[in-house]
Amino acid sequence: MLFFLISCLSFLFIFETLSLQFLHFHVRTSKVMSPFLVLLWQGLLRLCCQWLRNTGAFDFKFLSKVTTKMNISSRLESMEKPAERLSLLDLPELVLETILGRLPPAGLCNMAIVCSSMRDRCWSDHLWERHLNEKWSGVLGQAAFDEWQQYVAARKKPVASDEGRSKGLMRSFSCILPLSWLKSKIDGDSGKPMTSLPVDSTMSWYLSLESGKFWFPAQVYNREHGHVGFMLSCYDAELSYDCQTDTFQARYPPHGRRTIVIEEGIPWERLRAAPVDTPARDLHVSDCLNDLRPGDHIEIQWRRNKEFPYGWWYGVVGHLDSCGSTDRNCCCHLNDTVILEFNQYAPGSRWRRTAISRKDHREEGNEAGGFYGGIRKLSSKDEISTWRHLWPHDILE
Numbered sequence: 337m338l339f340f341l342i343s344c345l346s347f348l349f350i351f352e353t354l355s356l357q358f359l360h361f362h363v364r365t366s367k368v369m370s371p372f373l374v375l376l377w378q379g380l381l382r383l384c385c386q387w388l389r390n391t392g393a394f395d396f397k398f399l400s401k402v403t404t405k406m407n408i409s410s411r412l413e414s415m416e417k418p419a420e421r422l423s424l425l426d427l428p429e430l431v432l433e434t435i436l437g438r439l440p441p442a443g444l445c446n447m448a449i450v451c452s453s454m455r456d457r458c459w460s461d462h463l464w465e466r467h468l469n470e471k472w473s474g475v476l477g478q479a480a481f482d483e484w485q486q487y488v489a490a491r492k493k494p495v496a497s498d499e500g501r502s503k504g505l506m507r508s509f510s511c512i513l514p515l516s517w518l519k520s521k522i523d524g525d526s527g528k529p530m531t532s533l534p535v536d537s538t539m540s541w542y543l544s545l546e547s548g549k550f551w552f553p554a555q556v557y558n559r560e561h562g563h564v565g566f567m568l569s570c571y572d573a574e575l576s577y578d579c580q581t582d583t584f585q586a587r588y589p590p591h592g593r594r595t596i597v598i599e600e601g602i603p604w605e606r607l608r609a610a611p612v613d614t615p616a617r618d619l620h621v622s623d624c625l626n627d628l629r630p631g632d633h634i635e636i637q638w639r640r641n642k643e644f645p646y647g648w649w650y651g652v653v654g655h656l657d658s659c660g661s662t663d664r665n666c667c668c669h670l671n672d673t674v675i676l677e678f679n680q681y682a683p684g685s686r687w688r689r690t691a692i693s694r695k696d697h698r699e700e701g702n703e704a705g706g707f708y709g710g711i712r713k714l715s716s717k718d719e720i721s722t723w724r725h726l727w728p729h730d731i732l733e
Contacts, residue, residue, distance in 0.1 A: 425453060432457070441467050441542065464538040472545060475575070477609030480552040487550060488536045548576045548585075555648070556586050557606045557726055560599055567728050568680050569638075571647040572616040573599075575607065589616070591644045608722075611635075611712065616645035620710025625694045627713060629669045630655045633720050636676060637709030646709050650723040651678045654689065676708075682731045 424432065436457060439447065441464075448458035457463075468476075533540050544550035551574045559566045559573070573586040584607060588597040614620040620637055628634070632653040637646040654677035656668050668675070672694045681687045690708060692700055701707035714720055 436463055437466070441546075444539075459533065459537060459539050461538040464542050468538055468542050472542075475554045475604070475607045475609055476552065477554070477611075478613060479610055480554065483552055484541055484550065487544075491535045545577055546579050548578055551576045551587070553610070555608050555610050556588075556599070556602060557608070557722070559586070559588065559647075560597065562728075564732060566647070567732060568650045568678070568723065568726060569647045570608065570635075570649075572610065572645065575602075589645060605722075605725075611648075611719075614710070616647075618646075619699055620646075620712070622697060622711040624711060624713035625674065625697055628653050628674050628694070628711075630659075630666060630675075633714040633723070634676065635712045635714060637711075638706055639709070640706050641703055642707070648712070649678065651676045653677075680728055680732050682733055685733060687732075 427435075436444065436447065444458045444463060448455045533543075541550070545552070553572065554575050555570045556573050556575075557570050559569070559571045571588060573588050576585045576587075577583075578585060581601065582604075583600070584602040584604075586599045586602055588599070590596050612620060624634075630653050634651055634653060635648040636651060638649045639646050653668075654675040655666065656671060656673065656675055659666055659668050674692050674694050674697075676690050676692065678687055678689070686705055690701075690705075692708060692711075697711070699707050699709050714723075
């Protein structure tokens with residue numbers, strides 16, 4: 337009988353220590369027992385437990401070890417159960433697009449290798465157009481786009497094998513991601529090469545620019561490292577980007593007896609997209625001659641001789657010798673002759689001033705002083721600021 341009583345009291349104690357919270361929850365939800373009965377039940381449990389402690393009839397240390405083991409085993413069992421994992425693809429479409437839209441180019445390349453579904457999303461043109469515009473819009477013009485279309489057409493040829501396609505993709509990604517890591521991903525666990533990146537995609541254009549494989553036409557300020565003969569000028573060239581140094585290599589077209597000139601280490605601030613579509617060897621049609629007034633900022637085509645291509649040179653519109661050089665009495669804008677000044681040269685230099693006809697201006701000049709071509713009037717503050725930033729420290733002779 338005593339053994340039975342001890343067993344019952346032990347059960348009551350265990351029930352009190354391990355399930356008291358559950359009892360409260362059951363009482364609140366089912367409303368089977370009244371608050372009075374709950375208090376009575378709790379008091380009875382506490383009295384029984386206190387009597388067992390005082391008489392020493394039960395080993396509470398043993399009970400604490402058992403309950404501790406029970407808690408640990410229950411936790412281990414819950415850890416062993418596989419938890420449901422939420423996939424990134426389970427997110428709403430708008431949320432997923434927002435996440436991908438905030439990733440940098442390297443992040444998009446990483447995500448594109450996760451799975452085929454993520455690859456198709458990360459290769460989307462609208463994601464890469466933003467990166468292309470943010471980094472490259474200042475140096476890519478219509479001429480560069482036309483060159484890219486020809487580049488794409490030349491590359492749209494069947495590749496001999498899947499291995500060739502995977503290697504081509506690896507070279508495109510390598511400008512952003514480590515080459516060894518890419519190789520492990522492309523020739524990974526499955527041993528199957530990744531699908532080839534569409535050659536006409538915006539991502540392909542971006543990666544071709546970053547890798548330096550694509551040479552694009554643009555213009556370079558102060559060519560040949562600021563050679564004195566090219567100060568405050570801008571010439572056409574073919575550019576290739578070096579992602580390691582964040583600079584460019586330029587190839588200037590040959591002219592006369594000179595071969596192709598190559599210049600390296602050109603920073604971004606010395607580059608621009610061609611402002612007009614006129615080729616370097618063609619005369620630009622001037623449409624601003626009647627609007628030119630003293631003080632206006634201009635660019636004018638100039639070449640040393642007929643074998644040279646044109647470059648764009650910075651200058652300002654000056655006053656006629658007969659003018660008092662005051663805005664109040666100036667009538668220079670009514671005269672058929674326009675004075676152009678290049679103030680980077682010293683007064684008295686043959687390169688300091690020249691005159692052109694406002695009515696029938698075409699190429700003017702001679703072998704001694706060079707040939708002046710078409711004129712652009714500068715209205716953009718950014719263009720004017722760029723020229724002033726490039727102003728030489730010393731006056732040129």
